[in-house]
Amino acid sequence: MVFPVLFHEFSYMPNLKQELIHQLGQVLETGSILSQAEAMSPFESDGLTAMKQLPLVVVLPSNEKEVCAVLRICHELSIPVVVRGAGTGLSGGALPVGEGVLLSMARFMRILDIDPLARVARVEPGVRNLSISQAAASHNLFYAPDPSSQIACTIGGNIAENSGGVHCLKYGLTVHNLLRLRIATMTGEMIEIGSEALDSPGYDLLALMTGSEGMLGVVTEATVRLLPKPESVCVVLAAFDDISCAAQAVGSIIASGILPAGLEMMDHLSIKAVEAFVHAGYPTVAAILLCELDGTKEAVEEQVLAVNAVFKRHQVKEVREAWDELSRHLFWAGRKAAFPAVGRLSPDYYCMDGTIPRRKLAFILESLQELSRTSGLQIANVFHAGDGNLHPLIMYDANCEGEQKLAESVGAQILELCLEAGGSITGEHGVGMEKINQMCSQFGRAELDLFLGVKLSFDPSGLLNPGKVIPTLHRCAEYGAMHVHSGQLLHGEMERF
Amino acid sequence: MDILIEQFSERIRQARLTGESLRLQGGGSKGFYGEKFVGSLLEVANFSGVIDYEPSELVLSARCGTPLVEIEKLLAEHGQILGFEPPHFGETATLGGTVACGFSGPRRATAGSLRDHLLGVRIIDGQGQDLRFGGQVMKNVAGYDVSRLMVGALGTLGLLAELTLRVMPKPVHECTLSLELSAKAAIEKMNHLAGMPIPLSATCYVENCLYLRLSGLQREVDTHVFRLGGETILDADQFWNSIREQEHRFFRDAPFLWRFSVPSMACLDSFDEPGLIEWGGALRWSVADIPACKVRMAAERVGGHANLFRGKQPDVPLFHPQSSAIRAIQTRLKDQFDPDRVLNRFRMYSYF
Numbered sequence: 001m002v003f004p005v006l007f008h009e010f011s012y013m014p015n016l017k018q019e020l021i022h023q024l025g026q027v028l029e030t031g032s033i034l035s036q037a038e039a040m041s042p043f044e045s046d047g048l049t050a051m052k053q054l055p056l057v058v059v060l061p062s063n064e065k066e067v068c069a070v071l072r073i074c075h076e077l078s079i080p081v082v083v084r085g086a087g088t089g090l091s092g093g094a095l096p097v098g099e100g101v102l103l104s105m106a107r108f109m110r111i112l113d114i115d116p117l118a119r120v121a122r123v124e125p126g127v128r129n130l131s132i133s134q135a136a137a138s139h140n141l142f143y144a145p146d147p148s149s150q151i152a153c154t155i156g157g158n159i160a161e162n163s164g165g166v167h168c169l170k171y172g173l174t175v176h177n178l179l180r181l182r183i184a185t186m187t188g189e190m191i192e193i194g195s196e197a198l199d200s201p202g203y204d205l206l207a208l209m210t211g212s213e214g215m216l217g218v219v220t221e222a223t224v225r226l227l228p229k230p231e232s233v234c235v236v237l238a239a240f241d242d243i244s245c246a247a248q249a250v251g252s253i254i255a256s257g258i259l260p261a262g263l264e265m266m267d268h269l270s271i272k273a274v275e276a277f278v279h280a281g282y283p284t285v286a287a288i289l290l291c292e293l294d295g296t297k298e299a300v301e302e303q304v305l306a307v308n309a310v311f312k313r314h315q316v317k318e319v320r321e322a323w324d325e326l327s328r329h330l331f332w333a334g335r336k337a338a339f340p341a342v343g344r345l346s347p348d349y350y351c352m353d354g355t356i357p358r359r360k361l362a363f364i365l366e367s368l369q370e371l372s373r374t375s376g377l378q379i380a381n382v383f384h385a386g387d388g389n390l391h392p393l394i395m396y397d398a399n400c401e402g403e404q405k406l407a408e409s410v411g412a413q414i415l416e417l418c419l420e421a422g423g424s425i426t427g428e429h430g431v432g433m434e435k436i437n438q439m440c441s442q443f444g445r446a447e448l449d450l451f452l453g454v455k456l457s458f459d460p461s462g463l464l465n466p467g468k469v470i471p472t473l474h475r476c477a478e479y480g481a482m483h484v485h486s487g488q489l490l491h492g493e494m495e496r497f
Numbered sequence: 498m499d500i501l502i503e504q505f506s507e508r509i510r511q512a513r514l515t516g517e518s519l520r521l522q523g524g525g526s527k528g529f530y531g532e533k534f535v536g537s538l539l540e541v542a543n544f545s546g547v548i549d550y551e552p553s554e555l556v557l558s559a560r561c562g563t564p565l566v567e568i569e570k571l572l573a574e575h576g577q578i579l580g581f582e583p584p585h586f587g588e589t590a591t592l593g594g595t596v597a598c599g600f601s602g603p604r605r606a607t608a609g610s611l612r613d614h615l616l617g618v619r620i621i622d623g624q625g626q627d628l629r630f631g632g633q634v635m636k637n638v639a640g641y642d643v644s645r646l647m648v649g650a651l652g653t654l655g656l657l658a659e660l661t662l663r664v665m666p667k668p669v670h671e672c673t674l675s676l677e678l679s680a681k682a683a684i685e686k687m688n689h690l691a692g693m694p695i696p697l698s699a700t701c702y703v704e705n706c707l708y709l710r711l712s713g714l715q716r717e718v719d720t721h722v723f724r725l726g727g728e729t730i731l732d733a734d735q736f737w738n739s740i741r742e743q744e745h746r747f748f749r750d751a752p753f754l755w756r757f758s759v760p761s762m763a764c765l766d767s768f769d770e771p772g773l774i775e776w777g778g779a780l781r782w783s784v785a786d787i788p789a790c791k792v793r794m795a796a797e798r799v800g801g802h803a804n805l806f807r808g809k810q811p812d813v814p815l816f817h818p819q820s821s822a823i824r825a826i827q828t829r830l831k832d833q834f835d836p837d838r839v840l841n842r843f844r845m846y847s848y849f
Contacts, residue, residue, distance in 0.1 A: 117688045118762045141692060162638050169635070175642065176613050191822045196760035197801040198605070198779045199649070201817040202845070203827050204612060207645035211638045231694040255553035257576055257666035296696060298717035355634040357554055387635040427636035435639070442639050446626045453833030454641045457826055469640065 017056050020077060020101070024059060027069035034058040043102050046087040046094040047149075048434055055082065055096035062107045064182070064190060064220045071218065072188030074101055080463045081186070083214040085126065085157030088149040090351065091432030093160065093213045093468060100466075103218065105156050111135050112221070119226045120179060120196055125156025125219045129163075132224065141226035144171035147428065148336065156219050161430045162211030166262040166292075169386040173428075175210040177225045183209065183217035186459045196223060208454060213430050214465040216458035230294035233261070234304050235331045237290055238311045239283040239318040243267055246287040247361035249314040250385045253291065254358065256310055258303050262292040263386030267365075270338050270380040270393070277341035280334030283318050289385065290335055292328075338382045339393065346378070346395035350407045354418030355427035356388045367417050368392055375410050377403070389427035390418070416441060431469045439469065440476035448476075498560065501544045502627055505656055508539055509839055510625035518842040521652040523562055523594035526587030529807055530598055531651055532815050533843040541656065542591060548659060549633075552577060556616065556633050558661040561593025568592060572664055580608040580665035582699075584741045593657045599649025602741040603699035603710070606691070606776035612648040614663045620647065620655030623835025633661055646830075652841045653849065654834040668698065668712035672722050673733035676707045680771035681764075683707040687777040688761050695721045701740050702774035703747055710737065740775065747773045751784035753808030755792055759801030768795070782806075789813040816845060824848065 017035070024033050034040050035057045044052045056079070061067045074081050080100035087094055096102045108124035111132065115121075116139035121132055129150040132143040146165035147153055153163070159181070164173045171177070180194040194206040209216055240246040246265060253260065266274070268286050275282055282288055289311075293303045304321060311319055322328040334341075342349055356364050365381070372379045380393040392414055396407040415425045415438045425431070425438040439448065451470045456462060471479075512519050518536030525542075528534075545562035552575040559568060565585050572578055582602035583595045596618075601610040617631030631637060631644035647657055678686065683702040690697055696713035709725065710733065711718045722729065730736055739745040748754065757765065761778035772783040783792075789810055796803035802817035809815070819827065824846075831838075831849040838849065 115762075116692065117685075118760060119688070119692050120760075139692070140694075162642070164636055172609065172613065173636065175645070176609060185822075189822060191820070191826075193823070195758075195800050195802070197758040198610065198776060199599070199758050201802050201804065202819050202823065203650055203654070203830055204599075204645055204648060205823070205826065207612065207642045207648075211642055226692075228692050228694045251553040254555060257669075259666060296694060296713070296717040296720070298720055299696070299714050302714050302716065355636050357551075357556070357633050359551060359554060384636070389634075389636045422632070423634050424632055424637040424639050426639050427634070428638060430638055431640070439639065444628075447628050447630065447640070450622070450628065450643065450833060451640050454643070454646075454830065457829035457833055460829070 016077065016079070020057060020073070020079060023073045023077070024057065024070065027073070028059060028061060028066055032060045032062065032066070034060070040102070043084065043087070043096060043104065046084070046089040046092060048090055048092040048095070048432070051092045051095050051433055053096045053098050055098065055100055055102040058102045058104060060104045060107055064184065067103070067184045067218055067220055068188040068190060070101065070103060071184055071186055075187050075461060075463065078461070078463065080466045082465050083160075083218050085154035085160070086128070086152050088153040089157060089161060089430060089432065090353070091426070091430040091434040093430050093432035093465070095433050097466065105154070105218075108156070108220065114139070114226070116141060118196070120223055121226055122221065122223045123155055124221060125159070126154050129153050129155055129158055136226050140229050142229050143224055144177050144227050145174050155222055155224070159210055159219055159222060160212065160214045161428065164389070164428045166264065166384065169263060169384070170259050170261045171227065175207060178206060178210055178222065179225055180223035181206065181209055181219050182221035184220055185217050186461055186464050190220070191217070211430070213432060213469050215455050215468060216464065230261075232297040232300040233292065233294040233328065234300050235290060235292045235322040235328045236304060236307055237282070237288060237320040237322070237331050238316045239285040240287045240289070240315070241285055241317050242315065243287040243365055244362045245314045245316075246289050247365060247385070249289060249311055249316070250361060251358050252310045252314065253307055254386070256306060258293070258306055260291050260307075260386060261294040262290070263384075264290040264335055265381070265383040265385035266335065266338060267381040269378060270342060270382050273341040273345045273380060274334040274338055277344055278333055278337045280330055282334050285317055290331055335382070342380045342393045342395065347397040347399065348395070348404070348407070350394040350396065350411050352390065352392045352394065352411050352414050353426050353429040354390050354415050354423055356390065356418050356421040356423035358385070358388045360421040360423070361385065361388070364390065364417060364421055368414065371410055371413060375406055377407060377410055379410070384427070387427070388423065412438065433468060436469065436471045437475065437479040439471050440479045445473065445476070498544065498546070502621065502658055505539070505541070505544070505621050505658065506625040506627055509621060509623065509656070512537070512839045513624060513837045516837070517839070519839055521656055521841055523591035524564065524587065524589030526585065526590040527594050527598050531844045532846065535842050539656075541593060544658060547571060554633070555664050556661060557664050558633065558659060559592050560659055561591060561657050563592045565590045565592060565595060573667070576667050577664045578667045579614070579662065581605055581611045581614055582608070582741060583611060584743070586742065592660055596648055596657055596660055597650065597652045603701065603737050603775060606700065606779060607698050608665065612645045615644050615648055615660065616663055617661040618644045618647055618657060619659035620657055622655045623837060623839045628655070631661065635663065651844045653831060653845050654840070656840065670715040670718045671698070671710060671712045671733065672718050673708055673710045673730040673736065674722060674725055674727035675730055676709070676727040677705055678702075678707045679705070680774065684762065684774065684778040691761070691777045699737060700775065700777050702771070703740075703745065708736065740773075745773070747782070747784070751807070753784070753810065754806045755783040755785075756804045756806040757781040757783065757796050757801060758803075759796060759799050763799035763801060765795055765799065793817060814847065
């Protein structure tokens with residue numbers, strides 16, 4: 001197997017930057033190239049602000065031709081390229097390479113076409129997730145994946161991370177809602193993957209591209225599937241005095257044959273934080289579940305009755321239902337504000353993202369309590385309970401010596417617990433730079449080498465987003481010491497799930 | 498059972514050393530599907546059995562040789578189904594073969610394809626390495642999605658040893674309606690209905706009739722049956738079975754069968770007869786005797802592709818030809834998973 005050059009091994013030539021800027025100037029307008037430190041500083045990190053790095057140059061191309069020209073130049077000069085959407089990612093996937101170009105797709109903002117009868121939307125990658133649903137709303141259609149950052153994050157970034165959201169339990173992730181991509185390869189060649197048909201001949205390259213964290217190609221256009229808006233929606237809020245009862249209720253709902261559109265859990269600490277912040281009117285209990293049911297009017301009515309019965313079986317203390325948009329919004333407002341609300345209780349917090357099989361919810365909750373006790377750090381829990389995706393928020397004070405390190409170590413232990421439970425180190429935030437060490441735990445060397453092989457199949461030069469996701473042999477050897485990077489959230493005020 | 502994994506690995510390693518090719522086979526029910534069958538037979542049907550099934554998790558893991566009927570029977574006992582409603586094409590159909598072929602049935606357009614339901618795999622690659630990708634959880638973005646890459650790869654990238662799938666609750670009630678329509682009107686109707694919030698679970702147009710299957714709770718199905726009108730079909734299960742298994746008289750005795758995968762609203766004007774239409778218009782079957790180049794041009798013109806699903810024609814590749822750029826990437830992928838071309842050589846394309 002051929003191994004690619006890794007980014008720290010790219011040699012820096014003193015006049016390389018000048019040569020690069022000169023060549024980029026031939027294909028881009030002056031305003032599309034940023035090379036001064038002040039101008040580049042907004043691009044030095046993504047949502048994982050603990051990791052910062054200025055690139056050599058930031059470029060903002062406006063069309064496919066320019067993207068291909070930039071890639072050809074970089075390929076020719078062997079300069080690494082990191083692609084960036086809105087920069088809301090939480091795992092450092094868009095962290096620039098010091099000796100590389102940061103390629104921002106921010107100017108690709110057009111919704112090119114919506115076909116209401118065929119239920120597809122053709123969009124540029126810099127289009128914000130929410131604006132697709134907004135544009136489709138007049139046809140009573142929507143784009144299903146709804147990551148919490150949907151007001152800011154772009155579809156290009158969603159494809160890179162295979163983003164999910166609250167409703168992916170029923171409607172799937174980005175990979176389930178994507179039909180076709182136009183991609184610029186590192187050599188500056190345009191290719192099309194997938195089509196508006198439901199499948200394509202040969203290997204499923206669309207599956208590989210989705211969630212590839214910008215390492216295989218640069219998406220310049222995407223065609224996504226739109227779904228009909230449900231006729232009826234109801235959110236049921238269930239309050240429990242015992243968190244393990246809430247955990248068991250989650251499994252029972254699924255076992256009863258109901259597939260909720262969303263099924264979320266919050267623990268006592270997050271409820272308290274949220275109440276103090278947005279006054280959503282949540283009961284102050286050990287745990288609450290928010291269960292969203294949608295579909296035909298008849299189905300929702302029956303399912304609401306059925307989940308009420310399940311909750312009763314699991315010693316629910318109180319149940320509330322929200323049938324109209326206003327009260328549904330209030331129920332969700334607290335959940336959506338959970339991250340910033342916890343941010344108000346603690347000077348710093350570290351948001352983790354792991355998944356476990358649903359049946360291990362009770363086990364993981366106990367383990368988290370134990371971790372909190374032994375570390376002395378409080379952990380607030382917000383779960384996409386329906387699909388076993390955890391977001392423990394580890395609260396700490398970076399100004400207290402050693403606390404950040406401690407939080408990082410607790411975070412790493414949580415990920416190891418997820419693996420022990422049969423889950424994954426990342427449900428939706430991606431590996432990026434943040435979790436590259438834990439990749440050594442989730443996969444063996446042979447699997448990691450094949451990931452590298454997949455990357456090289458698309459990008460033989462290894463120049464696209466190098467050094468991310470796939471750890472080197474050396475890194476895995478060092479990981480024993482559990483040195484894990486962590487970070488704080490950029491846009492801490494933004495609603496996140 | 499792990500002893501079998503070791504045996505498979507050893508057999509692949511040995512074949513690699515001697516430059517031999519291996520032809521992987523499960524139940525042998527899909528021997529009609531694929532380009533060429535070369536090399537020594539490696540049977541995997543004895544690697545069988547459900548490994549893990551927890552109904553409340555909606556997840557099932559099984560070995561490749563597990564018969565599909567066994568899996569579907571087990572799921573039925575717990576009120577669950579395989580959401581993609583796979584065709585069997587024979588009693589001996591196994592899970593591994595189904596995943597390798599990537600076959601989905603009538604429910605595909607609304608519930609998703611086999612690939613959408615696959616969560617994880619254990620494979621043995623062309624170097625005899627025992628590898629695991631994906632897992633048991635719905636949300637998992639650690640590393641590239643190698644599991645889904647295996648779907649429809651016809652075993653050319655690895656021996657699919659163990660597979661983990663998402664399963665779905667079985668709809669409480671189903672009802673199928675038939676409406677007499679022209680093909681054009683039927684395609685429009687299928688697309689129109691797919692954009693409405695109704696519990697549609699399958700569509701099919703054949704012999705001037707559009708068939709609509711509604712699935713869900715009794716009350717919602719009844720409401721929409723009433724609203725949609727048309728005639729209720731009595732032997733609906735048998736009808737959908739005949740479409741899924743290609744036992745309907747449309748498929749019978751045809752020397753070849755073209756499978757068009759096209760945008761759902763596509764208009765294939767160059768064909769005199771509409772053929773059989775499924776998946777809300779996105780899947781069209783044709784038994785017409787038309788030269789392959791015309792078939793493929795027609796499919797490409799509407800942004801789709803056409804595979805020769807059954808039957809062979811001289812000098813006609815079964816699978817739609819790929820662009821040179823895509824072909825290069827796919828060949829490099831093959832190089833990574835099976836550098837010495839041990840696994841199912843030439844089964845998919847003549848270049849690997």
